[in-house]
Amino acid sequence: MSEAFGEIKFDDIEMLEIPDYDSTSETEAITDESSNGDDKDTIGGIFSTLKNELGLDDWLNTDKPLDFQFDVSEYKSSASLQHPFADAYTNYVNSLFKLIESLTSKQSDEQWDNFEEPVGLITSQTSQEARLRAKNEFINECFTNIIEHLQTLLEDPSLESTNPETDSRLTSTLHILLCLQSNYFYSEITNRPEFLCNWVNSISSKPSEELFETIMTSTPIPYLHPQFWNTMVSQFITRGRLSEAAEVISRSKFESLEETSLDLYNLISDFKLLLENYTSFSLKGQFAEWKLKACEFRDSFVNIRSNIIDDKEKIILSQIHDLANIITGLPKTIASYCDHWYEVYVAFALFQVRDNEELFKDFYKLALSEKPAPVYSTTTTELQVSEFEEQTFANILEENFLKVLETLYFLEPATAAYVAKLLEMKSYFNGYYVATSKASNLKSLVHRRTISEYFLTLHAYKCLNLQGLIPVGVGLLVKDGIINYQNSRVANKNIVAEVLPKYNFKTNDDLEWALTICAKLGLSNTAKQLHYKSGVKSLTDGYLFEALNRFVHCFDPTAVNYSSDNNAMKQVHYIAWDIIFQDSLINNRPCNDDLINNIVDNKVEKTLEIHPVIRQCLSPYAVLNEFFKGLKVKGNGPNSFSTYSKLIHLLRFNYLPKKYYPLLLSQFLPLLSKDSKTFDLQLSDLVIIIELLDTYEINVTEEENKEALSLYTYCIEHKEEVQEEYDWRKILKDDGVAIPQNLKQLFLALRGAIVAKIGKVYIDN
Known part of the structure; x- marks a missing residue:
């Protein structure tokens, strides 16, 4: 830690860079250095700093983008991480993001939008001051909430199972935040000494x-x-x-x-x-x-x-x-009873003059004169936490905010990013922008890149590599008011389009959130990828309608090029034919999905929207379902052939896969094996069946015939324990008729039965 820290210097404005720490000493959030190489169950495996070669100075004065790389191994490690503190830390970062999100949303509210009125208009100074005060108080409240969330994280029992270094870094971060709060994030000067006491008492x-x-x-x-x-x-x-x-x-x-x-x-x-x-x-x-x-x-x-x-x-x-x-505030006595300059500083604030803002700088200078701060060599290789904390406290009071962020970034980069945003909103970086702007390249302070956006972008990129923090990373890149630089929006949009399809959605809410992001950014192709990915998951989990609904949303009938939609439509056809239709046909009953059956029976609530493509693709199964329902109701009654008309419609359907023909034709076997008087078969009915047989034998290919044989063989060899009474296999067995064992026997049996029926018709007439 200390060696890396020793390399950090902001000696002048031209050296504004975030240090590229060695991977053994860096953290994005918290590093557990007790890892033995197995990152799966350690904090350090997923919370390591995202390295980036572009420094802060280049970021501020050029349009160069920060490079983003999705780290597959890191993402997988984060998704499988079992350490309980990982969940606590994820909640912490989520809480910080929500604070900044609420603050930026508040920033765009009318009560803040125009608190600086255009020049030349008569304005109410009281109204302006009230708006500024409201904004300032809200920023202070957000900073206080960050401290409270960090304290909650430090109190989490799972922290005890991490390396002590983790606790040390978080504790130092808290001390620095309390120092910032007591000097810059308070609303009433009368309360400032109490904030200062809270800070110093937290240290020891x-x-x-x-x-x-x-x-x-x-x-x-x-x-x-x-x-x-x-x-x-x-x-x-x-x-x-x-x-x-x-x-x-x-x-x-x-x-x-x-x-x-x-x-x-x-x-x-x-x-x-x-x-x-x-x-x-x-x-x-x-x-x-x-x-x-x-x-x-x-x-x-x-x-x-x-x-x-x-x-x-x-x-x-x-x-x-x-x-x-x-x-009574006597400096010499106070200094003699204190060990550190910051203790003297607090005592001055308590006992000299409490309510004068301008005197606090004098208190600091006087405290240093009475109790000088220790000087650490720039070549020091080992700095204790308390030592660089003390340096940071001095930087805070001297308004060296980049040096403060530097230390925070080293200790806890996620927190540093959100603190940078609050410092930015209080205009504490304006002096840096003026100093770094060159006369030949002077940019408007309103529309230029900002320091906070640099830290927030780095933080967002890191979040995009972590399963639990992808929503935070996306939110940082797309939410208005967080990253405002216009030229960053295209790059951020492309990054979001890259990451969202790789996100492992755990709930439908996660998916709907991602689709909302796609709609906001106009990422239609990404939305299709998300629908497809969700469809595959739903199909794997056995949710057929949900899968169909996702896949059809990948299809754009107005698109010129359908190639990107082909896989989705293949999945729709696979579900409609190879799962729903085939399951029903093989087992001679409606499929085992109640929702699908209710849809084709029109028994669903009107609020459930059924995509036209789904209705169209389910229509063959709807006909088959009606056929089985007709058999079940009418049994072997005299008008049974009217039910078989639905079967004929299916067999004449141009897009019916050939592999289903034999099984559909086998449904005629019980009809043809019965006494013609019972079924009242007409010659025209028999001719239709012959026509269907001829159509199949003429048009089927060798490959299609093999598929049909495989399906037919499976059907006659695998029967459910409880069969429907109208199941053709059960009827033949009960009547003592042998079931054809292959397609050749099936077609011979059908033709032989038809010939017998035709002969009987002639005899009867």
Whole structure:
């Protein structure tokens, strides 16, 4: 980590590049370096930084695109990843994207659209200020939500199963975000010191639990402990934990002084009261009044110092006097009780002047003069997290935002991308744009590429390689207001068209989302690919109508070139003939799909739209289904041949696959084997059957005849346990008639029966 970090420098504007880290030390989000080469169940396998040679400087000043490459192996690894923290992290990134999405949607709302009115119009300054304030507060709220989501991620139990490096990176990211929040993402100046305290207290907990337990639990009289005032209470105070300081004083058993040293007792009581009143006074805008009381308290020491005789009490008095100097903002005393410049900075913000925005820069400079920041060599190969955190804190206060993003990108690039967008919306990058624009190539700050778009594009490209984050990646590329550069839109559209067909849709909602994206971007060919892919999946899962519905949406009857639709139409024909029709014909009953049967029987809700192509392709099965229903109702009644007219329609259908002819013709066997008086066959009926037999034998090819024989053989050898009463195989068996074993025997049996019937007709007449 530290070695890579040591290479990161933004010494001047012309060097604005995102470092191309070595793959062993980089992360897109979180790296689990405990991987033993098997990326399938580790965080590091899918959360590694997408490398790209184009630097930020080139991105800002040229129209060069960032290259995108879909990594098949990485995508497959992410799809099969079993580590529970991967799900937690995916939820985290999704939450951040939704925040930025809502913010950019809000940005386009009328209340923000025109908050800067055109020059020359009479405007309401109050209205403009209100709009700016509303926008600023919403941005601050989004930043706060990012912090909350990160804290939730850090509290996730699955984090314990990752490498400690993961926790360290996320924790450092949180510290940096809290520092940014306390200095730039707050709405009221009166609340800023509390934000600063929250930031500093997150870095390290002072006083430590061990010290607290030693003083407050193990010591009989806590206020007499040598570290009670000058260490524990002072640390509570310098970190803004004044109510806790007052609480430990209350529990310190100093009440015994009321009998032995009333002046010291009253002094401690007054000090405790001052600490208790700090928050209420400061938040009500009465800090100056509280500060006056604190100064009066500090000055009162002169009057009682001579009254304190006991040596221990003199020491306590001296220590409390130092604490009084701290709460009245004396720099030297504050610095002597703090370990780091940022602790001094926070103490200044708490106890010097709270509500003056302009003084905070002075507080920072004064803090550095009192407690200089450590200087790290640029050749250092090992930097501890706390060390580069401290450097980043300084960069934040010095408004070196690119250096801040640099560190965030190294620690947690996904978070860096969204933070960059919020910094962009607060105009903190404008100075960089002005500095990098050349007189010969000056671009409008409104229509140029932006720093945030660079980070968001890198983040989007990474998301597009991860199963759970593809919707985020697509959303970043296509949502209005996130990536605004006009020339990026064509490239982004092509990338989305490349990725969506590779996305493994888990639900219909996922697919509908992708189709909506295609409609928005005009990606008709991509939509066809999605329909086809979904159709294949539905077919594999046994959802025939869903598969048909997807495949027919791949077909465009108005298209000049149908070649791209051929596979889809082949699938439609395969389902209609080889699955639905064939299943019904082989087993002599309606197919096993209730929805398909309800569709052909017109028993579906009107809200269910049936594509005309589906109706057309199901029509042969609809006729066959009606034929079986007629047999079932009429049985062997005298008018049964009217039911067989449907069979004749099928056999005369020009597009009927030849392999089905023999099985359809075999349906006539029971009819021809019965007494003609029962079935009342006419000569014309027999002639039609002969015509159908001749048509097949004349037109069938050798290959088609082989397919027909295979299908017929399968039909007579594989019977369901329960057969319908009208099943021709059952009828022949019950009548003691041998079932023809091949097509030659079938046709001979049909012709022989027809000849017998014709002869009987002549005899009867």
